[in-house]
Amino acid sequence: MRLPDAAAGRRITAPVAGALHTRLDALRRLDDQLGSGQLRPLAEAELQLITDLLTAGSYSQATMNSLFSAASEASRICGWLAYDTGHHTTARRHYLTALRTAAGAGDDIAGAHALSYAAIQAYSTDRPRDAVKMLDAAHSRTRAVATPRMQAMLHARQARAFSKTGGDRAACIRAINAAFDAYAQGPHDDDPAFTYWVSEAELLSIAGSSALSQGDHRQAISYFRRATDAAAYDATDTRGRRPSTTSERRRRTWVWVRWRTPVLPRHVPCAAWVG
Structure with missing residues (x-):
């Protein structure tokens, strides 16, 4: 998508930049519902639009920073969608662009967010120590400005x-405990929009997956059971009522459980955590 020549030099205002951030938030949430394959062309078009506005438009310094932040998040989304569909080289290119545009905006939060997704790609492609270094850098740059919810995510x-x-069990446990401690501080008015998914259930699911990767199956089952209960507590029916019985809570979260949890080894009885 390219801007017409008539748009060259057009003044881009703060409300326009704000609208772009709103569109990016919608893209993030659409990914939860539709998946990466369908959204990649839409995300690429959104990134191109923002790039064209930066190239052809005129704007104040504050609006320029907002546009660069939007470009960073659009690149991050494109990177995630590319990674999720197996296009790893393209994903790395988008993550690098996200880091550069975040730096252009002076936006350490956006940079750390992009770096955390680059870390997912790294630890999922046999480079976990690179991922640890990336997340160390993300923590270092945002320690004074990240909200507790973002810290929990990192x-x-x-x-x-x-x-x-393959080791570092103690470091893993410390990081899990730090995530729960940060999350326990509660939400903040300035939580980044991209932290909408961070919940007790999600953190417990990540903790369970971490324990499973380390071969601690009993601890993994414990975390997954707690994740199921946490997700069930948050579930409501169409009239806004919370589920009132254990069986009802488990029934409502069965889809969540099947989607969020990895396959346990065959010798671990599934009934131990869903029964």
Whole structure:
């Protein structure tokens, strides 16, 4: 998607930049529902639109920073969608662009967010120690500005990276505990929009996956059971009522359980955590 020549030099205002951020938030949530394959062309078009606005438009310094932040998040989304569909070289290119545009905006939060997704790709492609270093850098750059919920996200992903190094069990446990401690501080008004998915159930699921990667099947089952209960507690029916019985809670979260949890080894009885 290219801007017409008539748009060259057009003044881009703060509300326009804000609308782009709103569209990116919608893209993030659509990924939860539709999956990466269908969204890649839409995300690429969104990134091209923002790039064209930066190239052809005129704007204040504050709006320029907002546009660069939007470009960073659009690149991050494109990177995630490329990674999720197996296009790893393209994903790395998008993550690098996300880091560069975040730096252009002076936006350490956006940079750390992009770096955390690059870390997912690293620890999922046999480079867990690189992922640990990436997340160390993300923590270092945002320690003074990240909200507790974002810190919880970074700690959880670092735990996942440690779990895949073949050792570092103590470091993994410390990272998991740090994630729960940060999350326990509660939400903040300035939580980044991209942390909408961070919940107790998600953190417990990540902790369970980490324990499973380290071969601690009993601990993994414990975390997955707690994740199921946490997700069930948050579930409501169409009239806004919370499920009132254990069986009802488990029934409502069965889809969540099947989607979020990895396959346990055959010798681990599934009934131990769903029964």
